[in-house]
Amino acid sequence: MVEQQTPAEDPLTEILKAASDPTRRGILTLLAQAGPTRVTEIAARFDISLNAVSKHIKVLEQAGLVSRRTLWREHLIEVQMQPLVLIDQWFAALRSIWALRLEKLDDLLTKEQTDD
């Protein structure tokens, strides 16, 4: 048995999905301000069950947005910023594709004008 844990989507998709839930973004914010925090501690700040929070954390972990340091019973959860850079990169790529088209379009118009 090779521990199949969902078909493994591409990283960007996982990151965006993980970030698209308000509760999860709340958890990230909390972790950013508070530093490494225990699961129970995190759960205390939200109005949902500890279990629900535990699941959210797992999603974030899967996406690489948080890491876990397990000290016996206590799991210290810590935010990881690096993966978010992938979002930036995607945005930048999209933007440059878009800019490129406008540029070409502009060239074309300029040329036509010159041809007059």
Added chain:
Amino acid sequence: MVEQQTPAEDPLTEILKAASDPTRRGILTLLAQAGPTRVTEIAARFDISLNAVSKHIKVLEQAGLVSRRTLWREHLIEVQMQPLVLIDQWFAALRSIWALRLEKLDDLLTKEQTDD
């Protein structure tokens, strides 16, 4: 009847959700390179039904990531970059919260060292 169209989530959540689907990101990329494009034209590039694409476009539209110009039968879909800035802003905010904590932590350590 006040046209209730789902409880209206916050914009950032809608944008991230919309962007978290690979097909939808594909559509955005296509639109960025090709400019305003008809629904049928878009659908032709993807290996799913026209209807599925139509639904994806509606999600993108809802999130403000594309706009629609309807010329009689033809609907011209165009990418809208502005909303993506909200993602950047969220990321920047998170990052600054995080940086602030590290800064404080650093101050604390420096102070202790001075106290030695």
Added chain:
DNA sequence: TTGTTGTTCAACCATATGGATGAATTAGAT
């Protein structure tokens, strides 16, 4: 008129998601 084209709408389906609750596990405290 009668097609044909470009789209959405309406069902329907399988699977994913976010939540709840209860049990299981493991270690520290009495």
Added chain:
DNA sequence: ATCTAATTCATCCATATGGTTGAACAACAA
């Protein structure tokens, strides 16, 4: 030994999501 604390695991539930197919509709082409 027992109790309590910190977590995850296992179920279960309702709703959302992404996809399909078939119908409806409006406008251009024959």
